[in-house]
Amino acid sequence: MTGKAAALGREPGLGGLAIGAVLSVLVLVWVGSDGYRQTLVTAAATYALVALGMYVPYLMAGSLSMAYGAYAGIGGYAVGLLSTKTSLPLVLAWLLGPAAAALVAVLLGLVTRRLSGFFLAAVTLLFGMAFTAFLVDAESVSGGSGGLGNLRELNILGWTPSHYQVVVGSVVVVCVIAFLLDRARLSAWGVIVRTMRDAPRAVEASGVRVPVMNLVALALGAAIAAIGGGLFTYSAGSVTPDTFTLNIVFLAIFMPLIGGGGTPWGAVAGAAIAVELTLNFPAIETSGTLVLALGVLVILLIAPRGVIGYADQLRRRGWALSRRGRDG
Amino acid sequence: MTELQLWLSALEMGCFFGMLALAYYLVLVGAGFFNFAIGPYAMMGGLCTSWLVIEYDMGVWSAAAIAVGATVVLAALTELLVVRPVQRRSGGGELPALVAVAAVLFAIQQFAGYVFGHPTLPGQSLATFDPVTIGPATLQPSALLLVVVTAVAFVAIALWIRYTRTGRLLRAVGDSTHAAGLLGLPVNRVRLVAFLIAGVLAAVTGLLFAPKAGVNSLSGLSWSVSGFLAVVVGGTGSVWAPLVGGLLLGAVEVFVPYYFGGQSHVYGLLLVALLFFAFRPQGLFVRMVRA
Numbered sequence: 194m195t196g197k198a199a200a201l202g203r204e205p206g207l208g209g210l211a212i213g214a215v216l217s218v219l220v221l222v223w224v225g226s227d228g229y230r231q232t233l234v235t236a237a238a239t240y241a242l243v244a245l246g247m248y249v250p251y252l253m254a255g256s257l258s259m260a261y262g263a264y265a266g267i268g269g270y271a272v273g274l275l276s277t278k279t280s281l282p283l284v285l286a287w288l289l290g291p292a293a294a295a296l297v298a299v300l301l302g303l304v305t306r307r308l309s310g311f312f313l314a315a316v317t318l319l320f321g322m323a324f325t326a327f328l329v330d331a332e333s334v335s336g337g338s339g340g341l342g343n344l345r346e347l348n349i350l351g352w353t354p355s356h357y358q359v360v361v362g363s364v365v366v367v368c369v370i371a372f373l374l375d376r377a378r379l380s381a382w383g384v385i386v387r388t389m390r391d392a393p394r395a396v397e398a399s400g401v402r403v404p405v406m407n408l409v410a411l412a413l414g415a416a417i418a419a420i421g422g423g424l425f426t427y428s429a430g431s432v433t434p435d436t437f438t439l440n441i442v443f444l445a446i447f448m449p450l451i452g453g454g455g456t457p458w459g460a461v462a463g464a465a466i467a468v469e470l471t472l473n474f475p476a477i478e479t480s481g482t483l484v485l486a487l488g489v490l491v492i493l494l495i496a497p498r499g500v501i502g503y504a505d506q507l508r509r510r511g512w513a514l515s516r517r518g519r520d521g
Numbered sequence: 522m523t524e525l526q527l528w529l530s531a532l533e534m535g536c537f538f539g540m541l542a543l544a545y546y547l548v549l550v551g552a553g554f555f556n557f558a559i560g561p562y563a564m565m566g567g568l569c570t571s572w573l574v575i576e577y578d579m580g581v582w583s584a585a586a587i588a589v590g591a592t593v594v595l596a597a598l599t600e601l602l603v604v605r606p607v608q609r610r611s612g613g614g615e616l617p618a619l620v621a622v623a624a625v626l627f628a629i630q631q632f633a634g635y636v637f638g639h640p641t642l643p644g645q646s647l648a649t650f651d652p653v654t655i656g657p658a659t660l661q662p663s664a665l666l667l668v669v670v671t672a673v674a675f676v677a678i679a680l681w682i683r684y685t686r687t688g689r690l691l692r693a694v695g696d697s698t699h700a701a702g703l704l705g706l707p708v709n710r711v712r713l714v715a716f717l718i719a720g721v722l723a724a725v726t727g728l729l730f731a732p733k734a735g736v737n738s739l740s741g742l743s744w745s746v747s748g749f750l751a752v753v754v755g756g757t758g759s760v761w762a763p764l765v766g767g768l769l770l771g772a773v774e775v776f777v778p779y780y781f782g783g784q785s786h787v788y789g790l791l792l793v794a795l796l797f798f799a800f801r802p803q804g805l806f807v808r809m810v811r812a
Binding site: 255257304305307308309310311312314315316318319320322323326327329330439443446447450480482483485486487489490493494497 | 554555557602603606607610615616617619620621623624625626627628630631632634635742743746749750753783784787788790791794795798799802
């Protein structure tokens, strides 16, 4: 679809951005001053950022790393530490956190550079568990299992955003990152990374260093997840070792599948659906996650391109029908 | 805590990991992939038994039988409804199968949490005799049972793979699925058998191990990781390799926290994993193939 759009002379990625922006505005209008809905949207934005972070190495480069709970945690603890232990401007946390997460991702990527598939998934999972254990153990730094609370409010040159403004800000960040990733996907770099997934030898043979590109993808993904972790921590006002659990990692693997792996917006759509099912589904409250898990299995089996892929297919069929109607 | 007591504890953990690893090994040989749902199968075996006994006052043996049966059904469904269609569609790519099995793992966890509840339930012991005293140490009946069952299971599987028709078929399929298919061997049936036996092994292991620390719906994930590591450490060169890997890992799991305290066993496991992946990714035992 996007390829055709580019051929028509339109800027690639703008279509997705337009739809995403319109839906975001609708969601923000629906939220209004309702505190519960604000929490829901914040959670959705966090999920979306973690899922977008995973999108780069996983759906583009084809390596499934499960350390994303740790990366989001690093972002969250950056906000917590900067807020409680220093008097630096809090905005810096969104620079330092993602940078630290990217660094950790590169180090972990170097150690595991020979691994792929099941082996990579298992080691990164173990790393996530070890990181949680470390947060509990390192009480003097991380506050132990109690975590860090009583965080400062953001103060940007004397302006303190209200809770609603933070929600709007998170949604804007999600849209911008999804748009940028969509553009990156279609850029020369994105083409290389995606080819690397399917034919690493061909890419290596044409002079691109696959391991380096893989590290770049991992670092980028970790940084994006850390931004999400920071946002969530700031909105919640505290962070503990249990804030970013393995549950989030699993949900983040499934979100792009639910939404559709063809575009980063699929991850955003998947995050919205996941939050709706797990947090805002009063009829079967306790089993929302079960419905989600079974839904993922069904989608994997019958609609491998996800909700957006399915909608796109319907749209194309509609086009074809209407065109036939005009011609006949 | 005497040295001997620690070694017995390590033996128990090792047998537990070794049994999980054996279940991994069978599916790996038969279907060529790591079934990460092994841990949740074991969780189902333990949790379902405890739940039936506690909620419905059922006898331990009948509860255990039902739990094992339910787990075997889950294992069969995993293969028939999820893994086989996904692998057929993706044409042997590893990532789709990995994601599918992650979804299965997550779904079983959520299902167990929904049906059996989220709190940790105490494990039910099948053995009712008194603890056995060995010098200064004691061996709990459930631990003794686990060790005995592990020994029996490994011997039985080794004999089965070596001497029975289905066992030889399993090796043939494991060596080359393609060639086995060309020869007209029942590849799909053999795969299913591998899944079923893995399900039985995992469920029995889970319910035998549950008395040690209880079991809850989220236990499965870390069990999956431990069993997988035992396979990685042991290698896939022989049926006994998973047991060796499991025993080594059991020693790490018991002795590292004893000397370094706290949650250091998680770091220990990560370190073992990284060391093996860096220096001996093929594991301790490798099969020599005559070319």
